[in-house]
Amino acid sequence: MSVEIAELNSKKSMPPIQFGEEVSGAETLLRCLILEQVEHIFGYPGGAVLPIYDSLYGSYFKHILTRHEQGAIHAADGYARATGKPGVCIATSGPGATNLVTGIATAQMDSVPLVCITGNVAQNLIGTDAFQEANITGITIPITKHSYFVRDVRDLPRIIKEAFHIATTGRPGPVLIDIPKDVANAKAPFYYPEDVNIRAYRASLVPSDEEVNTFVEAIRSAKKPVILAGGGIIAAGADKELLAFAEKTRIPVINTFMGLGGFPGVHELSLGMPGMHGSYTANQALLQADCVIGLGARFDDRITMGRTKEFAPNARIVHVDIDPAELGKNVATAVTVAGDVKSTLQKALPLVSACDSQAWINQLKEWQQQQPYKYKKEDGVLKPQAVIELLYNTTEGNAIVTTDVGQHQMWTAQYYKFKHSRSFISSGGLGTMGFGFPSAVGAQIAHPDRTVIAVVGDGGFQMTNQELAIVSQYNIPVKVVILNNQCLGMVRQWQELFYDNRYSQIDLTCSPDFVKLAEAYGVKGLRASTQEEAERVWAEALEHNGPVVIDFRVAPGENVYPMVASGNTLDQMELGEE
Structure with missing residues (x-):
């Protein structure tokens, strides 16, 4: 039966949710997703998730039945990247869950918020090599921000609340929730916690005033500064702040591959992408800059080419990132700021002024004119x-x-x-x-x-x-x-x-x-x-x-x-x- 995309995006009123009512784990899951304002779910059913799919029957959600679990998680990933909201996907136990692995690793590497829900065999069968049993939490520990195995239906609301919080705060990433079939069938009074309190997890967002002042001082005297804007600009929703910062300071912007779109590619200060297949101007700018300002960028091997000592050899490197583990990980940095780039730029904007960089900008424009992207055109051949x-x-x-x-x-x-x-x-x-x-x-x-x-x-x-x-x-x-x-x-x-x-x-x-x-x-x-x-x-x-x-x-x-x-x-x- 054909269903138009308009129906997939039609707004439905949120169904009333009664707290304290005894419901199954499957129904608990769906009520929690509603309270997390989830509308679209991508998935593929199977035996271990049949209780969940039975609860989905005629429900509030728009479920998209992909034809492969990998299609489901990539679609959820595209949804998340296009909106900034967490994507949600469901797969059954065993091969259904393992078919998500590539998509989970994709999201982890690119810091994409996903909540992946898998079914598993009943707990009394765990460890018996039961039909379609797989230790998906163990398999995905290295490629998730966090993984949960739900042992008690009464823990499910807390776990779902934590999962969405972890996926979307700090450096975003995928979280997996593995629900055994007996937990999906078990019943408990419904509740949903208002707050999240996870021991040892505190997502740092706002940098200190001292860090921001050091950041501003580091770029004040630069004559050949350049901003290296990564995917963190997009994840933080800091594109407007970056534009204002670049225009006020008159500092040219290089977008990493993951940062494309975070600064308008048609802007006069845009130098394009650096690295292995980057523009001549972007790479020359990194080679000759006296200050490289990394904003939500990882300084990965496709930019440094793995030659970190020769990367930006004349520059002091200033690095801003929400993940403290990234600071100084790949390149030696002079100044580091642990915090989200949006907050950092907001606090820095009133403190900065235009750099003395016009001669530098003129040189960059000359390189752009001399060495643009180009290819050889041939009659009758489609390039x-x-x-x-x-x-x-x-x-x-x-x-x-x-x-x-x-x-x-x-x-x-x-x-x-x-x-x-x-x-x-x-x-x-x-x-x-x-x-x-x-x-x-x-x-x-x-x-x-x-x-x-x-x-x-x-x-x-x-x-x-x-x-x-x-x-x-x-x-x-x-x-x-x-x-x-x-x-x-x-x-x-x-x-x-x-x-x-x-x-x-x-x-x-x-x-x-x-x-x-x-x-x-x-x-x-x-x-x-x-x-x-x-x-x-x-x-x-x-x-x-x-x-x-x-x-x-x-x-x-x-x-x-x-x-x-x-x-x-x-x-x-x-x-x-x-």
Whole structure:
């Protein structure tokens, strides 16, 4: 039965909840989710969670039945990244729970708030190798912010309250709640705690005045300062504060890959993305800066290239992060501030003034003019970079764009100038193929009136393309852009450059006909092989009010440039054929 996306987003009145009424663990869970203002749940049922799904029958929630648990958790992740609210997913015990593992690790690496609910066999069967038994709490300890195994139904309300608090405070992350079937069936009087009091967990948010004053003094005398703005800007909702801070101090801004959209890509002070496939100007700015201000950035190996001693060699590094464990972890820092970047910038803004940086800004603009992102155009050949430019020009940078992982991901980061926070959704730290399409589904459900584009490769799309069933069922108008180069493009690029053209297991020429695949699911399918066809079919896709899959047949041998080879320093950039 088809259900329109509008129905998935229709506002229902919250059902009355009676405290003290004796209800099952499954009903307790749903009442707690209502009180946490959860509306959308992504999941897949099975034996251990049948009590929960029985309580879901005809309930207040909009449940989206994905076709794989990995699709459920990636959709919940996309929903969370697009809204800032915790995403919620449900899976059954055993393989259902273990199918969430990749998505949990993805969220943990990128600091995404998720509450993952799994079922388990009844407690009397734990440890007997019962059917579909798995120690999912043990499996996920290294990749969650916290994991719970519920032993008593009376503890369930407290655990759910704590789970949402942990997932969304401090550095966000995924929390797992494993509920044995006997706990889901057991009954207890319903309550929900008003406050959370977790011993040894205190999420520090506001930095001290002393830290902020030291931060301000550290940047006051800089002549070549640069801001390195990471995903923490987006997680904290600090994009407006960053914009005001950069404009008042006249300090140029580099956005890390995870920070794209946290500062407008079209702003005169924007230098783009740094690192392995970053812009020439961003990397030169880091090499020559006398002060690097890291705001919610991890200084990871794709930026430092693992050569931390040679990274920003002339700069004092100032680091602001909500997670004290990140301060000084990867690079030596002169000044550290433990606190959320929004609060830090709010307290610093009245204290700062414009830096004497105009000569520095002029130099950066010159580099931008001399070495922009560029590629070689060929008649009759559709270049992947041109497809991303087409997406940007037609949406004016206002779409929500999700990606898989690979060459298309880097081209999207390079050629789509993101204007708004929470408009770029991609697996950064873990680099998860198959993430792009289902995360777009979650983002579109969160924002039904916005254009949502999933940019995927022909490899990654085949990992989760079964979720075409739900975009068809609910008429979720995601536009799936496949940059189809008929190979595992990034692997091919590395084999070309570093393995003497020994192409091993990268051939995807026998992939399905993606247009026919889309049509088999009842989704509109289009194809383009030239620039003229690309412009025509993309215009048709944008006009269509439902989901569309567009198979862009792009140049198979195209490489991503600029590129800094692994182990090299930022001054050793390969700029490509041009």
